[in-house]
Every structure is written in structure tokens, then in C-alpha cells.
Amino acid sequence: MTQTAIADLVSRLRAGETRALARALSLVENDAPEAPALLSACFPHTGQGLRIGVTGAPGAGKSTLVDRLARAFREAGKTVGVIAVDPTSPFTGGAILGDRIRFREHQTSGSGESVGDSGFYLRSMATRGSLGGLALATADVALVLEASGKDVLLIETVGVGQDEVEIARLADITLVVLVPGMGDEVQSLKAGVMEIADIFVINKSDREGADRVEQEIRGLQSLVTNHPERTPPVVRTTATTGEGVPALASAVGELEQWLRQENRLTGRRTQHWRRRLDAMLRTELMRRARQNGFEAKVLQFHAARIASGQQDPWQLIAQLTEKVFHPDNSS
């Protein structure tokens, strides 16, 4: 794509063309060659949207909760983008489950014609493959969605594992969703998600054990360091009926107001960009390295030799990177 074609795609997606948006999202999600230029063209149109991360254990009802929250924001007149990050198979490249049917009723079609609510867009993410790739791809998708004019971005992830913590860190506001009686709650809090919570949600709170979960959260809040001056509120919801969702939306609104004061939002976004620059740099260095002696077949050849004990991997890496950084002193 030429620079002109990219500029054209961006102005079409900004004008509300669903087809252009879908195309742009696919380009960045697949890390196409034109992705950097496209993201660069989207960048000036971002900065106003609010990113809300929704994370929690599998089975916590996050999808239903995100659905309800999306409706609440739409009813308040805001446009909404949803990014559902399903960790998918590294082997098949496809998610085992893809049960996003309930979203259909307010999703727009990919044909450029709006079949439902044009102020809403849902994107289900697959993994980009490499470690860290998923977080970066999600960040890129969020940026394009924001550039398309969405006021609120809801990013749903499974909150167990480093990648998911990383994705949650994209967000301006992170909701950590817990449920009563799901095995050993404390066990499922191991993964560092407690520390990134701005708001705790006890979903399925009509179930027995909601009090115990709340107690556990209160007990752990001494560990929370995201904003030491503000204790994260605990909101109870039953996403299937919608109960508690207005209270949750209010809690988000209050927090947003607080964050927009005293530059807290910019501070958080600086930390986000600091980490994202690192990931972008890593990706770009690897891309260039693959053109400078680290071609896939070279690595495959060496991997086989290492696996049979014929080559020392640390010596190999030292030699190869030396060549990348000092191509003229090649041996």
C-alpha cells in the first residue's frame, strides 16, 4: 500500500466505514508490512478515548459483563469498541471456543453496511504467535479502534499469566473480576492481577460466598500499589441479569474523573508507552536481525546441532549478534 492508500484508509475508517476499520484492524493484527505506517497515521487521532481492561479467571463471566458494560456506555451516548482477547492455540492458530454470538445483536457487519448499532464494534483477537506478540497486537488494535472514534475501549482478557497482566497494563482503568465459590480463590489470585486492579468486581454475586470473596479482597488490598492513595472499590454484579452494572459504570466514571485530574492519566500512559516502546523495539530489532544473518533456516540448522550437543548456543548467539552490530568485522 502506498502512503496515499494508507491515508485514504484512515480517513475512511474515521468517517465510520466499518469495512475500512475491519481492513485496518486485520492489517495491524497480522503485523502486515504496512502496519507501522498505518498505526503512525492513526496515532494523531488518539489520546481522548478511555481504555478499560476487564480481566479475571476463566468462567468469571467477563464476556457477559463486558457486553452489559458496553450497553451501559452506549445508553449514555458513548461509542464503544470491544477487544476480546482469547488466548488461542499456538498449534492450530484458532480458538477452541468462539462463543461471541450474544454480541451479534449490536455488532455491525464487515460489509460496510451497518446492520445494527454503528457506535459499537467488536474485535476478537487471535494470538500473534510470539511471546509478547499478543500484548503488542492488542495495543495496536486498540489504537486503530480509538482512531476510528470510539470513546470507550473495553479490553477483555483472561487474567492469569504474564501476557494477560501485560495486556491489562494497556488500560487506563483495570477491572479485576472475581466470582464466589470458584475453587480456591486465593490460588487464582497468584498471577499478579490483584496489584493491577483499579476496581474489583464480584460477578455472579447472587451465588453463595460473595462475602468471603469480598473479605479476601479487603484482606489483600494492603498489597495494592497501583494508586496507593486510592483504595480500589469493590462492586458486586450479576452480569446475566444486569444487576450492579449501573453501579459499576458509575465507579468507572468516578475513577475516570479522578484520573483525568492532576495528570494521572498521562502518567499512567507514559508508563504504558515506556513498556510498549520496549516491545516495539524488540520486534523491530528481530525483524532486522532476520534480514541480517538470523534467517529462519539458519536458526533451524543451528537448533538441530544444539539439540544433539554439537554446538553451544551461548557462543552461537554471541557470534551472531556481534555480526549484526558490527557487520564490517565479519569473520
Added chain:
Amino acid sequence: MTQTAIADLVSRLRAGETRALARALSLVENDAPEAPALLSACFPHTGQGLRIGVTGAPGAGKSTLVDRLARAFREAGKTVGVIAVDPTSPFTGGAILGDRIRFREHQTSGSGESVGDSGFYLRSMATRGSLGGLALATADVALVLEASGKDVLLIETVGVGQDEVEIARLADITLVVLVPGMGDEVQSLKAGVMEIADIFVINKSDREGADRVEQEIRGLQSLVTNHPERTPPVVRTTATTGEGVPALASAVGELEQWLRQENRLTGRRTQHWRRRLDAMLRTELMRRARQNGFEAKVLQFHAARIASGQQDPWQLIAQLTEKVFHPDNSS
């Protein structure tokens, strides 16, 4: 440390000095400057040990199962190393839970004196921080443990998320642990762990619902692609009582025998090294980049400018990497 000191440390850990082993493990886990040389010195003493990954949802009883398996291997005369990978807080750097007390009775002390079983060593891993760092650190720790003469390495991880799938891929054999009645089982199978299973374990199989879990596994096995010619067996255990553990140890033994035939083990390890070379390369490139224009404070400065919309991150990365690869054409 000098090369001589490193060689000395390696010969001491190979002679069974627990203190030397603990020191070496800390050096590689913390990615100390001498880590590459140390790993390189350990490398010739590896290749014989068997790596067994044990992965599954939080609360599946993996730690107890690993404990039982370790005992079974010890009773069969094999030396055992255990690596427990607890995803820890990215903020505090410490695990919320550290309940490894039950391992104490056969753990050796860090003082160089064996207070228990000297053929056993347990290492609890913290995260190395960056994305992908945990998988790499675990691989490094496994290599040092193997060089110390452990016949079997048990690597325990929470099986949800990309990082954990990555860690499971270190293993020669991967056990995926499921339990009856833990919320929605199918939900918790999303993360791509089903495809990496060589053996399925239904732990806590005295609970109601074991049949249903087994049915679900059998239903999904058409997806399993690790060794298409071999359907992963399903073994039921109750780790707390030890029931089914001998059957599991036998299943592992049979699989090991099968893998050692026809070079299958080397094939799998080549794939492992192919991925690990990628991760090592990434790490080394970043290390060098940080010495060539990507110092932390430079990135911090740019992150703040990006967060307030004053700088385009994609243009920045292109400019900075250009400088790394062509330092002489600096602008």
C-alpha cells in the same frame, strides 16, 4: 567472576555441592553478567535428563502431584529436580503464596550440607520481569539443574496463558492436569494447553464429575497435534492419597521409551532450541541496544512525549533502530 571461577563452580555443583548449585541457579535466574558463560559451561553436561512439564489450572493440585511423582522417581532410584514456576507479582516481585512447605522433608539445605535427600532439589522460580523472561529463565534453571546430574526434571506451571504454554514447550513430556467440577472445564481449556498434552491427568478423581472430564478430553483429542500418531493417554489420580501415581509414572516411562526411539526426542528438542534461540537472540539484541541509544532514560523521555501526543512512536522506533544497525550514518 573469572572463567576459572565459573569452571570451579560448575565442577562443584556437578560434584553434588548444594551450595554451589544454589549459587549457580541464582546467577542464571537473576540473569547475572556471568550467566551466559556459566550456562555455556553447563551445556556439555546436559542432554541425558528428562524434562517433564506439569501444567494445569490453579487449584488442580499440581504441587501435590509433582511431590508424589518426585517421590516415585526417587524410589525408582532416579535423582530429581523440581522447578516450581509461580507467576508472581510484576509490582512486588514476590509471590503472594509460597506454600512449598510440604517439600521440605526431602529438600536439601542451601548450606552445602544435606539435611534430607541429596538426590532431590527444589527451586521456586520468580518471574524475570519482562515478557518471555520467565520462560527463558526457567529453561536456564532447568539446564543448570540437569548439569548437576538430575535424571528427571519436573517443571510445574499454571497452564493458562502464553507464557505457561511456552514453559510447557521446554519439556520433553507434558502432563496436563485437569480436575472434576472446577467451574466450566471447557472454558479453562482455552489457552492452547490441550494441544501440548502428551498425557492427561485427571487429578482429584475421587470427586464427582471425573467421567465428564474424561469425556470432554476424549472429545477434544481430535485436536491434539503434538504427536498425531499417538493418542495421549488419560490417567486418573488422587494426589493427596497417592492413588494412581504409580500408573502415571508408568505412563511417563512408556512415553519416554517411545520418544527415545526413532530420534523423536531430538526432534522435539530441536524445536525447543529453535524457539529458545529466538528468545536468546531477542534478549541479547535488547541488551546491546540498551548500550547503543536505547538507554532506559532515553526511552522514558520519549514515552512521556508519546503519552502527551508530541511524538509518533513508530517514527521514533524506525529512527532509533536505524542508528543501531548503521551507527556510522548517524544523523
